[in-house]
Amino acid sequence: MKQLEATRTRVSLVPPVEPRPLPHRKAAWWRALAPYSFILPIVVFTLLLLAYPMLYSLTLSFRDATVDTFVSGDMPFNGFANYQQTLSTGTFWQALVNTIIFTFCSILFQFTIGFLLALFFQNRFPLKNVLIALLLVPWIAPVLTAAYTFKGLFNEVGPVNQLAHWFGIPGLPWLALPGFALAGTIVANIWIGFPFNFILLYSGICGIPQEIYEAARIDGAGYWRRVSYITLPILKPVTVAVLMLGTIYTVKVFDLVWIMTGGGPANTSHLLSTYAYQVGFSLLNFGQAAAIATVIVLLILSLNLFQLLLQRK
Amino acid sequence: MRPPTFRSPWLYTVVGVIVTVILLSPLYWVLSGSLMTQRELFSPHFSLWPRELVYENWTNAVVRLWPHLATSAIVSVCTSALTLLVTAPAAYAIVWLKVRGRGAILSFMLTSQMLPAIVFVIPLFVVFSRMNIVNTLPGLILGDMTFTVPFALVMLGAYLREFPYQLVEAALVDGAGQWRAFFSIVLPVTITGMITVAIFSFLMPWGDLIFALSLITESGLQPLTLELYKARGALGIDWSFLLAGSLLTALPAVIFVVAASRYIVSGFTRGALH
């Protein structure tokens, strides 16, 4: 890998080949700026549509933005008051812990299942395309449906308890018990999210040239050896990207938990996202909701940094 | 293609089907429920299959959802195409052309994704109001791009980085320009990644609810997800519509993926060696 890095830095910026080359004066100027023309549309997009909402949310978190002040527009700055109020509420800390547990468990299982599936589908066999498309359905289907489906499955007289009866285990009101409610939402989230990991990892593995595997086979390396010494290292950029995006999307999960438990019972299965919603849309305190959102951002940032550090090992 | 460990490829199919059935088992409830009356759905007698198939659920759902199919399709296709157009050159520039500020752009993109959508949507609504594109399809497309573009940038960057640069190096030494190298060597091999990103950039707006909810109130312009959301009324849940409608909304997306995934397979077999 180091060799590749070295060769990359040696490449100079070669100007695009023009059918009719321009005079030398223009060429130098064009040469220097050409790469920036690649990123121009994205920079404009970012400034207009991404930067403004982020700044707005950040400033909102420092303002007293409730029913009284939001509409008139003069939401007075109240410093860290929103943050203080948030950090002193017990529900917030519970939500924070819940979010971390939720994210960790979801990603662990989603990634593992997705990776194993990605490996399996490397083989060519009939109906492969159809099965891949079908396995995407949990991700494509509306979250609303998945939420109600799992809610019904975990019902006190629902299928999960019926299965448990057959095995002689007493049924539980899963979603009505403090610890189990969160577990139920984690199971549902794993179901929804594994296709995302599966397909992205699958494409990543597809891009690995076969010759490398051939060479290893000739050397006598077994299947799992090949996977750990060839697939995983080459896949690293994709793995990092999938894990990072997965973390971001999982921390933001909202609909699923809101419909399954509403953050209950008694606020024990709140995630930061559902808590922010309750504060912002039920209590109409937009300033505090923005503060919680900022905390979410900080949490994800630290989780991602943590992952990157682990990868550097 | 790795030579199969099993002698017959059909063994893989069998395993694949079993795994798929297990993983998709919760959908069985959706399917059978969509053919039941509401009363039977909640009857205390747990039945594996509806007593009588209520086809009206499906026909009603089709009638209700059909007008919105075009909207969803247009928004998803445009978002996907525009995302790829904007992001592909940027990913290329960031990974290989080492443009200055690439770190800032990537981190900014990622951080923007960390804001919960609900909070994101309020200022977006304000901006779009001033630009007068609320309740328009271009507005919704732009709104959806706020989550597809960062996703695409990160994933395309990863797929491009995975590609062994030595092949491009070799071509450059032989005298080809950057663009020729890109089109004839990089693109065919990374086409898998590009198509995958395109597929997800299609699927994400297809299933999006929050942005559509905030940016579109005209019932004529509502995508499928919004119409389906109406099943969850304040006074009652229309289960027949919800269940049948969910399967119906997923169907076009599945067909699209089947069609597009053929490209993934064929793109892969083109390989890197000539």
Added chain:
Amino acid sequence: MRNDLPLKHPMRKPHTMPPNHLLRKFPRCWKFFVCSSVAAVCLTTARSETTVEIVHYFTVPGQIQGLEDIQKDFEGANPDIKIKFTYIPFNELLSRTMQMAAVHKPPAISCIDNPDVRHVAKSGVLKDISASVAKFPTWQDTYPGPKASVTEGTKVYGVPIGSNSLALFYNKKMLTDAGVTDPPKTWDELKEVAAKLTKPPVYGLALSAPNDEQSTWQFEPFLWSNGGSLLDLTAAPAKEALQLWVDLLKSGSVSKDCVNWSQPEEGDQFIGGQAAMMVMGPWMLGQVHKSGIDFGVAPMPVPKEGMKPVVPLGGECWCVLKGDPKVEEASLKFIEFVQDSARLEKLCNTFNYISSVRSVAVKQGQANPELQPFVLQMDTARARPEEGGAFYTEVSLAARTAIQQAITGQATVDAALASAAAKIKTLAAKK
């Protein structure tokens, strides 16, 4: 290399104009299109027409039909006013209304749920319509409960569309099968009958106690009929009411999943035959009828014989938002139009609401025996913001946390209510 060519030479241009004739003509066609569409837009807006945009969250097809009928009648009588109904999902109505007001594009009318009216009025987006409303003949005849929910001092911020509350729905067949002749009237009878009717997997009673307003809403009839108040949760009446719920769940008469059921889901349980009784409002009558269940409606059970049930008031209100004076005027015209007794009765019947106007409600009760329990309860029905005013939402949040903690066994009744009462005290201090 041809850089010796003059600047304007066509060979120097990187792109050449396609020789296609149509494309060359296109620029002109394009300009024509733009001009004609601009002209069309100008022409349509030139007609002086006032559009009244009404945002709501009604999804039941019967309700939509009722609204459309009123729209047709009104537009027929007032050709220069157009009504536009915009659907916004239940959870988002309030925040969206405020967002629209914040960007100076407010809707004309917003159908706000009555406990929220006074809270939203604090933001200043609602117009004080006390002057106009005093002239409505039906205003004097409005029940005190609904009137209180839209009145802040001398100011009036909305007109109730209709009201609803809670009563006891019961499955007649299941009752007779268990040998019960009459629906329960007191709490003790309720416990007894619910236990008798519980035959797994069927539960005797269904409640809705999710982590939102619906919990408090379903609990209030029990709390208030016992003389309790949300502002005094550590008093005996509140404890007794909560204890009733805890007992019902502990004995297995009510499913423990009720902490996750919204009222629609609770209704599904009753309709599917998984619950013999349920605490529900009149809006569910349509669906229950459709399911074909032989059912009846009884007033809410009271703590002891002879007491009167005190139920909370539901129902949305037409609230006029401040904006263009012409639009405000048109909105008020619309509201006045709807308040006509005959139209009001028709609308409330389609919505399965009880009219907030006494004379109309009485007529409804006489015509439909299933609505009669609700009508009888209207006299003592209470508007929720009477407890907490603009802080009602936060009071409710504290209360339902206590309710959920107690019925899931996380805390004892006393402990749960004590912590809720403490939270509510800090709120009162803020006022």
